[in-house]
Amino acid sequence: MSATFRHCRHRELEALLFSAISSASSISQLNQAHTLLYRLGLHQSSYLVAKLLRRLVDLRSLSNSYAFAVFSQVPAPNSFLWTALIRTSAAAAFGPPCRHPLVLYSLMRRALPPPPPLSFTFSALLKFCSTSRSIAMGSQLHAQTIFIGGFNEDLFVQNTLIDLYVQCGQLDLARKVFDEMLVRDIISWTSLIVAYTRHGDMGSAEELFGESPVKDMVAWTAMVTGYSQNARPNEALAAFERMRMAGVTIDEVSVVGAISACAQLGAVKRAEGVRQIAEEYGFGKNVVVGSALVDMYAKCGLIDEARRVFYAMDDRNVYTYSTMITGLASHGKALDAIKVFDEMTMRTEVKPNRVTFIGVLTACSHAGMVEAGRQYFTSMSEVYGITPDADHYACMVDLLGRAGNAEEALELARTMPVEPNGGVWGALLGACRIHGKPHIAKIAAEKLFELEPDAIGNYVLLSNVYASAGMWNEVSNVRKLMRGRGLRKNPASSWMEAKDGVVHEFFAGDGSHPMSREIKAALEELIDRLKCRGYTPILSSIVYDVSESEKRRLLNGHSEKLALAFGLLTVDTGGTIRIVKNIRICEDCHLVMCLASSSENREIVVRDNMRFHHFKDGVCSCGGFW
DNA sequence: CTAGGGTTAG
Incomplete structure (x- = not known):
């Protein structure tokens, strides 16, 4: 009776301490929990100490000597505790008195009665090889798994093997493991799909995705981000749409790929739509989503909206700051970019990295601030310890x-x-x-x-x-x-998003647009109006050795001029005309945009492959620097 | 335990 009671109390105590360890959110709280274990005589429990070690890894506050000391107090560590120790050692840059995970594994095999090795212990070793990119050690372990009964059907072991080969860049070997698996789960499929997308092989990724029997949120998200990271924003958005149509739930990670796709397209209406979805689900608070939104608005030409999102965020990390700085730089707002940099370095704990400085330096460059640029360049190594x-x-x-x-x-x-x-x-x-x-x-x-x-x-x-x-x-x-x-x-092209969100693309001299005749007429009228105001075509923008009249004809066929005329015809009066280009805007088109902004009383925003031009009242924000 | 995330110059 009393034994049962004691047992109950022991179990309750154990559960209490287990949750205390799980909820520890700092190394000092974990220390307190450990002290408690010690006082209650539970520091010898493999179960609790293993949890302690796992929490240590989660918190990334790795102190190997501490881990080892905690472990040593357990007189008869079981295989779970051994595995936790191996994980601790695998997650850290191990040094004395901590041992290499493989050494720990052989110590474990010696210390414990010879049971068949546990799959999760083996997975921990494989994971170590995968994170440290040790292909030699990993393939030796792989060879061992083949002789261990049941491992060829063990999903943890097999999936970790796929991950090992993927991380080491051996896609063929990963595929071989996958093909030879007797049982596969969604994780096996997704691991390989992601591997293909990261190698830029969307074809193979699509094929696998099509074949996979189950498609969950993570698998769908992998496809969306795959398209997005491979510069196929339209397909990324299409996949995102199909995913939602299929009734799959979405989370913070799923929307990021779609947001980044909108950034690449520079299409404001699409962007607003995706933003709305993100806000509906309450994902806007997430740092990664927020940073992606800042980038999206900046790349869509809405720099003030980007700024609003930035200042409304609760958490900002180095990505958030770098994105904001780069965004302001691309809009020629060098002083604002520097202000954000100063806020970051003087009022927060966030440390600039090499990308942050690329943003700051381009900001200076795009505004002709040579001396400031030199100073930031010097400070990056002298003050921030970053080698250029x-x-x-x-x-x-x-x-x-x-x-x-x-x-x-x-x-x-x-x-x-x-x-x-x-x-x-x-x-x-x-x-x-x-x-x-x-x-x-x-x-x-x-x-x-x-x-x-x-x-x-x-x-x-x-x-x-x-x-x-x-x-x-x-x-x-x-x-x-x-x-x-x-x-x-690559054919030069410009595109514009119409009121209904449809993107219209124009090529130089191209007459295939349904409104082509109206566009050409509108453009001719515009050019005539500008000529009355003193516009002379900049013929040197045409780099072919052809007659002057041919140069004039070619100039008026430039895709951004077609897009401008389309914009004048279709964008509501007072609305900003937003044009995106795949190459740098030419000097003649730049002049036409300047003049048109005042003669037509329109704001025009052009994103070329380098930066943004805001044309208003006859002047451009780039100040001639482009 | 094992799968998906944001910033990069001309």
Whole structure:
């Protein structure tokens, strides 16, 4: 009777302490729980100590000596406790007195009577190999699993094997494990689907997704994010829509892929729709969702809405701040970007990272703030301990070159302590496009043709520099080079979202749009009105050696002008015309937008591949820096 | 226990 009672009390106490450990949210609370265990004589319980170790891993406050000390107090650790210790050691950078997970495993095998090894212990070892990318150790363990009875049907073991090979970049081996599995669950399918999406192989991902017998929220989300991360925003949104149609519930993670797809499209109506869904479910409070929304609004041209979301957030981390800074930079609001950076560094605990500095440096560059840019560049290593990499040097080359100092930019590219990448030479070539330095452009382009032989834009840029300088022989040489390498231009296009959310895309000189005739007429009328106000076409924007009248004809066929005319015809009076372009806006179109913004009394926002241009009352927010 | 997340220069 009293034994039963004592037993009951013991069980109750154990349950109480178990929940105390589970709810510990800091290392000091965990310490208190441990002290309690000690006082009550329960520090020898494998069950409770194993929970303690697992909580230690969850809290990421890993102290291996502490873990080992706690473990050592248990006289007869069972296999659960051993496994927890292995996990602790696998999660940390192990050092004395902690041992390597495999060593612990052999100690465990020696300490315990020889039972068949537990699958979850083995999974913990495999997981360790997977996180530490130890393919050699992992495949040895894999070989062992083959001889252990039941492991070929054990989902934990098999799924961890898939993960191991995926993490080590061995997709074929992961697929082999998957194909040979006797039983598969949704996790096996999804692991492999995600592996394909991360390798950019959406075809295989689609195939697997189609074949998988069950599709849950995570699997659907994997497809949505897969499309989004592979720059296929329309398909991402379509998948998101199908997912909701199929009645699958969504969570914070599911909406992020859709939000990021809207950011890529720059389509405001779609964006508002997805935002509404996110808010309906109350996901807006989540840091990741919030950061994605900030990015989405910034990339859709609604920088003030991005700012509102940013300031309404409760938690902001380095992603949130970097996104806001980069967003402001792309809209040419350098001072605001710097203000956000200062808020972050002076009033919060959030530490800037390398991406944050890329944002700050581009902000300076896009506003011509050379001295401020130099100071931030110096401070990043001296104050924040971040060593500038090639991307940061690219920003500096851009900063100097854009401001008209191509010689110093070239000098920096030549003397920088890390190997210059395509970004560095590309920034230099871009500077030459603005300031016309054919001899420097040639140096930059030669490096680029080696580093990025297939990047068509570099050839076009060089040929443009030569064309502006009237060096038609060199222009034709560049064109020959392009042809010789079998490169063809990505068609330039501009697109615009209509009132109903449908996206209309325009190509240069293209007459396939249903309203094509009206658009052409409206454009001609507009150009005539602008000419009365002193507009002269900038013929040098056409880089072909053709007659002047042909140049005029080509200029008026530019896709952004077609989109502008479509906007003037369809956007309500007083509404902002928002155009997205896949390449940089040309000088003539830039001028036309400026003039049209005042003559038509319209705000026009153009997102090109680099940044935003806000045209209002005849001026552009870029201040001529683009 | 094992699957899905946001920022990057020309």
